Amino acid sequence: MATTAPASVRHRPKVIRTAEDIGTVYQFVCLCGATGEEQAARRMALVDLNEHVLSLPRVPADQQCRTPRAHGRSPWEPCGLCADQTSLFDLEMS
Ligand SMILES: [Zn+2]
Ligand SMILES: [Zn+2]
Incomplete structure (x- = not known):
């Protein structure tokens, strides 16, 4: 996966909720292409989201x-x- 993003890349981090066979899962996704692991709890996905936001300049x-x-x-x-x-x-x- 390429790690160099154009300077114009936009970030719109959010947590999406998906219904899976195992139950509802939450996942952090961002417009820049970054994604987090599927999490069992929304707050866990928010941790991934926070880490991404904090990693930004x-x-x-x-x-x-x-x-x-x-x-x-x-x-x-x-x-x-x-x-x-x-x-x-x-x-x-x-
Ligand atoms: Zn302003
Ligand atoms: Zn992003």
Whole structure:
């Protein structure tokens, strides 16, 4: 599997739920192609998701978005609208 991703790659990590013969399984998937193991619990898949997000290059504090939902930004994406403001990094799971 190629490990070099183009700079324009977008990350949209999420946890999907699938009904299997063994029961419901949860799996972390990301638009960039990253996936986690199938997990028996959603919170286990969220751990995989968190590890992926933490592995991404950090956005400089002064470029992080204060209102990601309003601006359509993710915590790992710089936000020009908020570039001159600083805030605490708060990853919200939905
Ligand atoms: Zn990703
Ligand atoms: Zn913003």
